[in-house]
Amino acid sequence: MRKMLVITRDGRRSEEIGGLIDQIEEILTETSTESSSPEDDREVDTLFVDVESLQKKNKSMTKALDDLWKHYPSASIVVMASEEQTKVAVDAVKAGAFDYLTHPIEKEELGLVMEKVRESDVLQSELDYLRGQFWNDDSLEYVDTRSKSMRDVFAKIRQVAGTRTTVLLTGETGTGKSLIAKLIHAHSNRKDMPFISVHCGAIPDTLVESELFGHEKGAFTGAIRRKLGKFELAHEGTIFLDEIGTVSQSVQVKLLNVIQERIIQRVGGENxxxxxxxxxxxxxxxxxxxxxxxxxxxxxFYRLNVFPIRIPPLRERREDIPRLSEGFIRQFNGLLNTEIKGIHPQVLDTLLEYDWPGNVRELENVIERACILETGDILQPDSFPPDLLDTQGEVVTSPVKTSLPLKEARQITVDRFEKQYLSSLLEQCNGVIKTTAEKAGITTRQLSKLMNRHGLKRTDFKNRK
Incomplete structure (x- = not known):
């Protein structure tokens, strides 16, 4: 249950604060949550703090917030301020506050902030669970997903990793099956033993048996010495058989025997x-x-399909594209000695619309190419393959996603329109907030909120004319 507390300065703006408390209680009631009293200090998870209460005793904003967190360690702090105090409220957000509201506070704005707090709490709880209960530090960035289908995949990995059960990974090329296999091994009780990967489709049919099971000296022409097979090398560890559907019938027979009996015979051997x-x-x-x-x-097939895990294609987890792209940018900044800071909003829209037949691997390749070609610090449309954009440089539209419920499909469409509309307008206005807001017919504060919601930054649009 959500618990909130309002902290104000003494005896001032009482009418506004009283109205705010009424609105908060109304929203809390609508969402089946409850407020708290000061006695619930350590359980309070949302603090609405008047900005002037943070300025007492000439403390720095960081110190003032830290003092609050000593009493309310789990709280998201929302700062309340007048229009004249907006700069101070922004400083509070920079120092770690969750968000700020300006008087007079509208119910819609309040509801939006509280919804953001709820979403943040859910994501943080999931990450804390993953960090504390299962995943090692090297895996946290990869398993930080906003996709329900990928969360289901990671849930299955948690279930099966600690067993010796055979796992069959299915999914399109480029979805990351190899990485998933490594995750399973890294979180198993065999993690300190070998992980041996075999790409069955890349080995000639005549050599598959030798690669998997090894051979004795003289077993065939060219076998000048004994060779250990991949199964022997993987002893007490994990063997990953990629593209298993490509192996021949004779190899299939031997694989079946290995799975059933846990015994192999080298080619040309008798033991x-x-x-x-x-x-x-x-x-x-x-x-x-x-x-x-x-x-x-x-x-x-039945022996291999004991615990199947389907890896969804990238087009089914589009919400992860921004996070994956940022990760690839960091990766290639290190490898290419570049200093790319982000992606132009128009390009990001395009990446979200594209169907990615090559999946995550194709996205990685596209980002690598763009990082090489880009001369600035923001990846621009010119650095991406032309087939991602039409001749006018506009986002290539995709069919309506009828696989989604109407409410979700409608919201996706609205979000994409808002982001594309604001991106185009900001570019026309050279990133000037006041001019953009006037043309859009909204206030500068409303524009700022929409920009934050869609990840748009004014600096990305300056000097683009």
Missing amino acids: DLSVDVRIIAATNEDMGQLCEEGKFRRDL
């Missing part, structure tokens, strides 16, 4: 060798169809 390996297989093909066509043994 049975025991192996203790955890098997993770992956494919971008329809394994059921391959079985129907007689190209893959059904009994082997």
Whole structure:
């Protein structure tokens, strides 16, 4: 249940504050939450603080906020200020406050801020859970997702990682099956043992058995010495069999025996060798169809398909595109010695609309190319492949997403329109907030809120004419 507290300066603006409390209580009631009393200090999660109460005793804004957090450690602090005190309120946000409201406070603005606080709490709770309960530090950035389908994937990984159960990863090319396999291994009780990856489709048919099971000296022409196979190298660890649907029938028979008996035989050898390996297989093909066509043994498929995990394509997790893009930019800044700070809003809209047949791998390649070509610190449209944009440089539209409920589809459309409209207007006005607000027919504060909501920065549009 949400708990809130209002802190004001003594005896002033009482009418406004009283009205605010009534509005907060109304919203809290509508959302089945409750307010708290000062006795609930450590449980308060939203503080509405009058800006002048933060300026007492000439403390710095950082120190004033820290003092509040000593009493209310879990609270998101929302600062209340007059129009004349906006600069101070902004300073408070820079120092760590969640947001600010200016008098007179409108119910719609208050509701929006409280909804943002709720969303922030949910995301932070999920991240705290992941950090404290399961994921290692190296994995946190990858598992920080806004996609429900990917959260389902990570939930399955948490369930299966600690077992020795065979896992079958399915999904289109470029969705990150290899990375998922490494995540499973890294969070298993075999994490300190080898992780051996085999791309079955990249090995000639005549060499697959030798690669997987090894061979004895003289087993075939060119076998000048004994070679250990991937299964032996993965002993007590994990073997990842990528593109498993490409292996031949003879190899399928031997794989079935390995899974059943945990025993291998090197090519040209006669001795049975025991192996203790955890098997993770992956494919971008329809394994059921391959079985129907007689190209893959059904009994082997059943053995591999003990714990299936489907990795969704990027077009089904578009909400992760901005975060993935930022991660790739940081990655290539280090590799290419560049200092890219972000992506032009028009380009980001395009990335969100594009269907990404090559999935995350294609996005990574596109960002790498743009980082190489870009001469400024913001990735501009000219640095991206022309097939992402039409000849006018406008966003290429995509079909309506009928797979979504009407409410969600409508909101996505509204958000995209707002962002594209504001981006175009800001560019026309060279990033001047006052002029942009006048042309849009809204106040500068409303414009600022919309820009924050859509991740637009005034500096991205300066001197673009």
